[in-house]
Amino acid sequence: MLSGKRIILGVTGGIAAYKAAFLLRAYQKAGADVRVAMTPAATRFVGVETFSSLSKHEVAVEVFPENRANTESWTQHISWAEWADLFVIAPCTANTLAKIAHGISDNMLTATVLAARCPLLICPTMDGEMYEAPAVQTNLETVKERGYHLLEPEEGYLASGLEGKGRLPEIASILKESSRIIPTNNTEGPLTGQKVVVTAGPTREYIDPVRYISNPSSGKMGFAMAEAAQQLGAEVTLIHGPVSIPKPRGIETVEIESAADLFEEVKKEADADIVIMAAAVADFSPQETSRQKIKKKGAKTELSLTQTQDILRWLGKHKQDGQQLIGFAMETEELIKNAQTKLEKKNADWIVANSISEPDAGFQSDTNSVYLLDGKSQQQFKGSKKEVALTILQTIFG
Incomplete structure (x- = not known):
């Protein structure tokens, strides 16, 4: 289902950001073309060059990047939104989740979310107590009401050293959910169902x-x-x-x-x-x-x-x-x-x-x-x- 599809992979500033590199490769092995949008905080965990090299595409971070000769770069969130078949944010921190819930677009990732025409899959990933916090739970309900797709985090050993619900789901689970929600070929013809x-x-x-x-x-x-x-x-x-x-x-x-x-x-x-x-x-x-x-x-x-x-x-x-x-x-x-x-x-x-x-x-x-x-x-x-x-x-x- 993912072969030939165009996917934006959003990476936010959590320790699980390193796992996004493996997720990117898994999408590519499934035949998808992947572009990466990172929040500025995510670049503190994984370098832009890593995702640029793996994806063979420029990585989007800032709406107004410094030292950028292309004056049309500020419209990149629009062109990417038109290009994508699916937008996946994995990991999605509590901070980015709050921005999505309230329509804040202060970086290329969150701006592209507002411009997106395709399904959005959010993989919230954070410490267990943060995930259970009333504000986070309210934001989760808000994005679900707006039609966004959520893949709940898994339980296990967290970066804080505690056990709880907040781990990024396994890559196979993310791929399975991506395949389920991505638009498919609905062409009717003599070979329909074959x-x-x-x-x-x-x-x-x-x-x-x-x-x-x-x-x-x-x-x-x-x-x-x-x-x-x-x-x-x-x-x-x-x-x-x-x-x-x-x-x-x-x-x-x-x-x-x-x-x-x-x-x-x-x-x-x-x-x-x-x-x-x-x-x-x-x-x-x-x-x-x-x-x-x-x-x-x-x-x-x-x-x-x-x-x-x-x-x-x-x-x-x-x-x-x-x-x-x-x-x-x-x-x-x-x-x-x-x-x-x-x-x-x-x-x-x-x-x-x-x-x-x-x-x-x-x-x-x-x-x-x-x-x-x-x-x-x-x-x-x-x-x-x-x-x-x-x-x-x-x-x-x-």
Whole structure:
């Protein structure tokens, strides 16, 4: 649910501020793009450079920062508020909670709260007696009445040395609550309610730590298929190899490297309603992988290979009732004949076939020319990969 989402992580001046760095990384691993807003007090616990380096974004602290040449910086809270899908404040001190409850905007974090168009998740974190104080409890009720989301602190050993309720919740709990409240794709279409798994990009089969067998796949066609399925209303999981193109927003992504990695992830998702195997999977892997770089001097010039798992064929053998299996075939000759053979041998329902010898088609191109086969007929589609992907799914699923 967090993949492709844009999250502002607010960090305030409590000892738990250091945990926000781990939370940021967890959001990133879930596929989210994260920007960090800190209160001035938070910078006393964790340096701005830490969050800037981790997030790959500038960190917002002051509305009017010193030595800032950009005269539009004071409107940053507006642009960030428009950018975000979710605003999470973790940890949130009693001081910042009070400011939010009473609409005070004396730093970039609190100003952005007032400008936010997205859900706000507050994780109040403080000493146990502070948390139970009447003023804090009143402020908690106030922010709840205004529609903000609260994740109550956990009990345990606190920075004061006392036991009580006030600890920042575990990162897994914050991610779970974030996933629950973040806006989701509500597109209605022919694939609404369907779970779709798409594989994309190349795999890498390592010879040694610095050399591998792979192919030039960019992942563009597979990513386009995932976006098309989402556009038609599906819940999509995208499993992809090493690529440099941006991840699609709102789609859960899983990164893999080798064919064996891909097989393990596909098996986890084998109960999907629709599986689209668009990945360019290496057919061969080195029989042995060296742990150290193989030196040129004295090295063998022959490389022994072994076949990798035929994932599409495995899916065909284990296909469930009603499940639709769509494979891809990249050929250099006898395109239709070879694609038809693949359709039958793999027990697929559809094969999308294209030739790398055609102009404006193939691995790195933004356009494609393909044939869609179902064993009875064939149809040709041309255009951008996004247009072709959408046309393929509309043709199959109406």
